[in-house]
Amino acid sequence: MIKGMVTSLVILLGISAFASNPIMNVVNVNELQQATMAQVGPFGLDWKIGEAIDYSLDMGFIQGKMRMEVKTENNEGFWVHQDVDLGFMGQQKIEILFSKVDGRVLKIIANGQEQQLPDPNNMEIVEMKESNVTVPAGTFDCIYARIRDKQQNQESEAWINPSIVPISGMIKTIAPSQFGKITIVMTGFNDL
Numbered sequence: 001m002i003k004g005m006v007t008s009l010v011i012l013l014g015i016s017a018f019a020s021n022p023i024m025n026v027v028n029v030n031e032l033q034q035a036t037m038a039q040v041g042p043f044g045l046d047w048k049i050g051e052a053i054d055y056s057l058d059m060g061f062i063q064g065k066m067r068m069e070v071k072t073e074n075n076e077g078f079w080v081h082q083d084v085d086l087g088f089m090g091q092q093k094i095e096i097l098f099s100k101v102d103g104r105v106l107k108i109i110a111n112g113q114e115q116q117l118p119d120p121n122n123m124e125i126v127e128m129k130e131s132n133v134t135v136p137a138g139t140f141d142c143i144y145a146r147i148r149d150k151q152q153n154q155e156s157e158a159w160i161n162p163s164i165v166p167i168s169g170m171i172k173t174i175a176p177s178q179f180g181k182i183t184i185v186m187t188g189f190n191d192l
Contacts, residue, residue, distance in 0.1 A: 045100045047078050051166035053189040056136065059182045062089055066184070068167055071095075076106060080167060122151050133159040133172050135185040140164060140171050152176075166191045 047070045057064040064086040072079045082094040097107040108115040124147070131144035142161040148154070154176040162169025165186065172185045 045078060045098060045103055047073075047080075047100075047167060049073060051189075051191060053165065053167055053170070054187045055170075055184050056187050057084075057086070057182060057184050059177060059179045062179060063087055064089070065187075070167060073100070076100070119151075122149060124148050124150060126155065131159060135172050136187045137171075137185075137189065142171055164191075165189055 049070050049072065052067060052069040055066045055068075057066060064084060066082060066084045068080055068082050070078050071081045077098045077100040080096050080098060082096070084092045084094065086092070092111050094111075095107075095109040096105060098104070099106050105117055108117065125145055126148050127144075127146040129144055130141070132139060132141050133144075134140075140159075140161050142159045145158045145160065147156045147158065149156070156173060156175035158170065159172040160169040161171060165171060166189055170184075170186065172183070174181055174183050176182075
């Protein structure tokens with residue numbers, strides 16, 4: 001069960017760093033997505049088209065929201081769309097193709113431009129334990145994980161439960177960004 005939870009750690013964190021776009025350079029977590037989804041294993045992904053999660057984003061003086069939704073499925077995998085509204089910082093649309101066989105990130109398109117895939121070897125899980133967390137969507141039993149970006153030498157925290165929360169399983173995360181800490185919390189979801 002813990003391996004399944006770890007597998008879900010970062011799908012949500014698509015507001016990742018893309019050096020060419022300052023809006024996208026909020027938090028460098030794309031590599032965490034790749035490293036985590038690589039652990040899906042032999043059962044593959046069991047997502048359903050229309051599953052969606054809503055989040056609020058808090059970066060201190062920047063407040064925003066994000067919606068993740070499984071949009072389409074093809075022979076390769078599932079396309080997940082992340083619509084991010086960062087208020088005065090602008091909006092962005094991120095599309096990520098995940099392999100339905102092993103969860104690998106196959107393609108990332110941010111605001112219409114294909115992005116370089118993250119290095120799955122850049123992230124390591126420093127700590128993982130059972131926990132619970134309260135967010136606007138409710139109180140959840142979950143797994144707490146602390147993840148280190150080896151290249152940046154920075155740590156992120158994540159609270160996840162993929163058995164309840166669709167797509168990423170992500171309930172809450174706190175990660176470093178160019179503006180300081182960013183906190184992302186789940187405000188609601190639908191599970192088909």
